[in-house]
Amino acid sequence: MKIFNFNKVYYLVILALIVAVVFVLNENDLFNKQQVNKVEIYEDLLDIVYGSPDAGLTVFFYSSYNCSFCREFFKNVFPELKRNFIDNGKLKFVVKPITLTNNEAVINSLKIAVCINKHGNFEKLNELLLTEPNVIYTNEFANVIDELVEEDMYLEECMYGGESENYLFRNLAMFKSLGLTGTPSFIINNKIYKGYMEYDKFKKVIEKELKYILH
Amino acid sequence: MKKLRFLFLIIMALSVALVSCEDDDDKETCDSEDLGDDFNCPVNVDAIATFCSDGENASYYTFNGNDYMCTGVDVSTCDNALNQIGAALIEAGCGSKKKSVDIEDVKVELTALAERLLAEVRTESLYN
Numbered sequence: 030m031k032i033f034n035f036n037k038v039y040y041l042v043i044l045a046l047i048v049a050v051v052f053v054l055n056e057n058d059l060f061n062k063q064q065v066n067k068v069e070i071y072e073d074l075l076d077i078v079y080g081s082p083d084a085g086l087t088v089f090f091y092s093s094y095n096c097s098f099c100r101e102f103f104k105n106v107f108p109e110l111k112r113n114f115i116d117n118g119k120l121k122f123v124v125k126p127i128t129l130t131n132n133e134a135v136i137n138s139l140k141i142a143v144c145i146n147k148h149g150n151f152e153k154l155n156e157l158l159l160t161e162p163n164v165i166y167t168n169e170f171a172n173v174i175d176e177l178v179e180e181d182m183y184l185e186e187c188m189y190g191g192e193s194e195n196y197l198f199r200n201l202a203m204f205k206s207l208g209l210t211g212t213p214s215f216i217i218n219n220k221i222y223k224g225y226m227e228y229d230k231f232k233k234v235i236e237k238e239l240k241y242i243l244h
Numbered sequence: 245m246k247k248l249r250f251l252f253l254i255i256m257a258l259s260v261a262l263v264s265c266e267d268d269d270d271k272e273t274c275d276s277e278d279l280g281d282d283f284n285c286p287v288n289v290d291a292i293a294t295f296c297s298d299g300e301n302a303s304y305y306t307f308n309g310n311d312y313m314c315t316g317v318d319v320s321t322c323d324n325a326l327n328q329i330g331a332a333l334i335e336a337g338c339g340s341k342k343k344s345v346d347i348e349d350v351k352v353e354l355t356a357l358a359e360r361l362l363a364e365v366r367t368e369s370l371y372n
């Protein structure tokens with residue numbers, strides 16, 4: 030009685046080899062359609078930062094409240110990202126707000142956002158701007174900015190002393206120098222990832238980049 | 245015959261492997277465009293529209309919180325969407341036919357949620 034069929038074993042070995050090769054190619058992104066240019070990017074003092082400074086990996090996120098996919102990312106992807114990667118110290122998430130417009134209301138909304146992030150509690154304002162982005166065009170919003178600025182001299186200095194305005198200019202200059210044209214855009218491990226990603230896709234990218242750092 | 249079987253097996257294995265590795269994730273990308281010059285907008289009007297495409301389904305623009313659908317993937321199929329955005333911009337003071345309006349005139353209906361959040365921003369944004 031023949032115990033081993035040599036041909037079958039041979040085929041199985043070949044098959045396993047092929048699957049292994051394809052798996053390795055995929056892991057190394059040779060099949061990945063979305064990619065990437067190598068770039069240099071730095072954290073700025075007014076960036077909106079989530080996570081530990083000691084995190085192994087940093088994600089830079091160019092975002093605008095005008096951009097519906099940025100808001101979508103903050104509402105649907107960021108909470109899971111925070112729970113699974115940021116809160117446990119694996120990931121630092123750096124938001125770089127930008128605007129491509131000279132609209133005073135838009136610029137003021139970003140200035141107050143970065144200033145409140147530095148000198149106060151950003152979460153409520155962030156929630157408002159994500160939920161009702163058009164609120165920035167109302168007198169009511171302008172009044173709130175005035176009241177907050179009146180109450181806090183550091184906020185006032187940040188808002189009207191040039192700090193936040195210069196920061197937005199720097200952000201836009203960096204954004205353009207990277208060759209970016211739209212939001213949302215992510216820079217991870219000095220690689221550019223353009224466009225919105227669902228959580229599962231984003232998770233894969235983060236896990237791949239974390240693995241890359243560890244090796 | 246054995247060679248044929250072997251070749252068939254290899255092709256099958258490769259097909260299965262390639263199909264299983266195909267990227268089936270969200271491929272949509274978006275780019276923001278400033279339409280201010282195109283629509284002759286005053287500098288105080290926000291004319292940023294965002295074009296989004298996944299390369300397969302109809303693309304669309306988002307502007308001022310609304311989606312404007314194109315008829316195909318390519319940006320050349322977005323005339324109707326751009327016309328609608330243009331109409332919104334003209335209403336906001338862009339275009340040569342209408343005089344500019346102050347951005348303060350472009351108001352939004354505040355929802356109850358926005359009112360609540362504004363109140364919370366007012367009271368909870370500063371620590372002191």
